[in-house]
Amino acid sequence: MRVAIIGAGLAGLTCAYELGQRGGGAVDAGGAVDALNVDVYEATDRIGGKLYTVPFEGGPTDMGAEAFMARRADAVEFFRELGLGESLVEPSGLGSLVYLDGRTESLPRGGIMGIPSTSEGVAHLVSAETAARIDAESEREGFAWTVGGDMNVGALVRERYGDEVVDNIVTSLLGGVYSCAADDLGVRATIPQLADEFDRLVREQGAEQGSLHGTVHLSTAVRNLENARKQLPTGQGAVFNAFRDGYQELYETLAEASGASIYIDAFISGIARQGDGFTLKGGERDEDGRDRVYDKIVLAVPAPTAALLLKQIAPDVAAELKSVQLANSAVVGMRFATDEGLPQNSGVLVAAGEQDVRAKAFTLSSRKWPHLAERGGALVRASFGRFGDDVAIRADEDDLVDWALDDLQTVTGFDGRAAGLEEIYVQRWFGGLPRFDEQHLSTVARVKELLLHDAPSIRVTGAWASGVGVPAVIADARAVVKHLL
Ligand SMILES: Cc1cc2nc3c(=O)[nH]c(=O)nc-3n(C[C@H](O)[C@H](O)[C@H](O)COP(=O)(O)OP(=O)(O)OC[C@H]3O[C@@H](n4cnc5c(N)ncnc54)[C@H](O)[C@@H]3O)c2cc1C
Structure with missing residues (x-):
């Protein structure tokens, strides 16, 4: 059996590795074992996609993803298997700040993605009026929720608690993960535990009638989740981990251990049917000079690319995929000779609407990660760009570096130019992350269902189909391989 994987990001490489583990191939109806040949096609000149470790003089430094949720035991187990x-490695545990109205404040530690259950932890970030509104939320009529449904995060929190909670807190926190404002994101798509709690509350109310519709209170749901979190056993280690030498450790290991043939600079621009199989426009040719025919294909590319590739053979799927939009971003990595004056914090998020600052967040990497602090000096990552804001595309490199240095000084007081800027790396992420709005999950479900019907030998995976976090991407890719064979 021949399998083509298009895209050598985390999803594609995980699929290649999983297929390699099943190297003996699939067993056919007659019991014969079919050898499994896997080709991976990558459009750019390197593997890893949004995992990208750059060789700074001080040591390998991540310019895309830098951490992962270590509470996902499946991911940790997978890394051990590799x-x-x-x-x-674990982070220092230093807290983060939010930049608001020209000052920095500590980020609330309670709540769910910055959504509080009471005003207590956020009173320093909102007006007295908003604080009172948060505390009175449970006394108002609840909002309508349907089990299994979704709602816009920004619209929901604005209606229950007011604009300040969204603009000062929730957008900064969610934006740090999804490169989108809260108004561009869905609750279930981005804070699934909150949507599940709304479901549970509605089910509890309608238990006798079996109704899937009900009214719930935001503060009640958040408080229930906070209480559940308190019940968790302590001493489980850090919430996030990273790789000591960056994500290259992961993507290089996956590629090597997969045993697949990996072709870089190989942009695939179309898929055509050939008998029971498929050929790829831009794919390899066999020794007889004919296009190589594949029995199965995995598309591990961003949604708009998957739409382009499926246009001919599964036009309905392609049409659905077009609604998935992408957010652009840029990361400026900077290494300074000294860390004197850099705050003792892991990072600073910038509240929405701050006019004097262009960056949306700073990761004070050498404060956040002890293994990076050991290198000496200071390492800082500035992040730019949210959905609908093209700064990452428009700005030229010098401007991005100047803004990163100016904004770092405005926000933290740290003068990077005086601290001796020793190394800089600018990485633009065109279409870095999909927009997980309130329609996203139903679009993904429809895409998978239609594809299973129209082209069952082709599967899709990747951040847009699974969720952005590294553990989610890995889990989905592994599940796809299991079903593919
Ligand atoms: C700046 C940034 C920071 C992040 N930080 C974190 C973090 O700290 N923790 C975390 O868990 N997650 C983080 N993420 C998210 C995480 O990195 C991604 O969800 C994950 O790496 C996506 O992997 P993927 O394989 O789905 O997609 P990609 O990495 O986008 O891989 C797709 C690959 O397909 C290739 N391709 C596209 N079109 C074609 C074609 N036509 N032919 C051949 N190849 C093609 C691309 O070049 C690319 O290599 C971050 C993302 C970004 C952008």
Whole structure:
């Protein structure tokens, strides 16, 4: 059996590795074992996609993803299986700040993605009027919720608690993960535990009638989740981990261990049917000079690219995929000779609407990660761009660096130019992340269902189909391989 994987980001490489583990191939109806040949096609000149470790002089430094949710035991187990258990490192645990109205404040630690259950932890970030509104939320009529449904995060929190909670807190926190404002994101798509709690509350109310519709209170749901979190056993280790030498450890190990043939600079621009199989426009040719025919294909590319590739053979799927939009972003990595004057914090998020600052967040990497602090000096990542804001595309490199240095000084007081800027790396992420709005999950479900019907030998995976976090991307890719064979 021949399998083509299009895209050598985390999803594609995980699929290649999983297929490699099943190297003996699939067993056919007659019991014969079919050899499994896997080709991976990558459009750019490197593997890893949004995992990208750059060789700074001080040591390898991530310019895309830098951490992962270590509470996902499946991911940690997978990294151990790959022999990378010893590479996992924990953060310092220093808190983060939010830049608001020209000052920095500590980020609330309670709540769910910045959505509080009471005004207590956020009173320093909102007006007295908003604080009173948060505390009175449970006394108002609840909002309508349907089990299994979704709602816009920004619209929901604005209606229940007011604009300040969204603009000063929730957008900064969600934007740091999704490169989108809260108004561009869905609750279930981005804070699934909150949507599940709304479901549970509605089910509880309608238990006798079996109704899937009801009214719930935001503060009640958040408080229930906070209480559940308090019940969790302590001492489980850090919430997030990283790789000591960056994500290259992961993507290089996956590629090597997969045993697949990986073709870089190989842009695939179309898929055509050939008998029971498929050929790829831009794919390899066999020794007889004919286009190589594949029995199965995995598309591990961003949604708009998947739409383009499926246009001919599954036009309905392609049409659905077009609604998935992408957010652009840029990261400026900077290494300074000294860290004197850099605050003792892991990072600073910038509240929406701050006019004097262009960056949306700073990761004070050498404060956040002890293994990076050991290198000496200071390492800082400035992040720019949210959905609908093209700054990452429009700005030229010099401007991005100047803004990063100016904004860092405005926000933290740290003068990077005086601290001796020793290294800079600018990475633009065109279409870095999909927009997980309130329609996203139903679009993904429809895409998968239609594809299973129209072209069952082709599967889709990747951040847009699974959720953006590294553990979610890995889990989905592994599940796709299981079903593919
Ligand atoms: C700046 C940034 C920071 C992040 N930080 C974190 C973090 O700290 N923790 C975390 O868990 N997640 C983080 N993420 C998210 C995480 O990195 C991604 O969700 C994940 O890496 C996506 O992997 P993927 O394989 O789905 O997609 P990609 O990495 O986008 O891979 C797709 C690949 O397909 C290739 N391709 C596209 N079109 C074609 C074609 N036509 N032919 C051949 N190849 C093609 C692309 O070049 C690319 O290599 C971050 C993302 C970004 C952008």
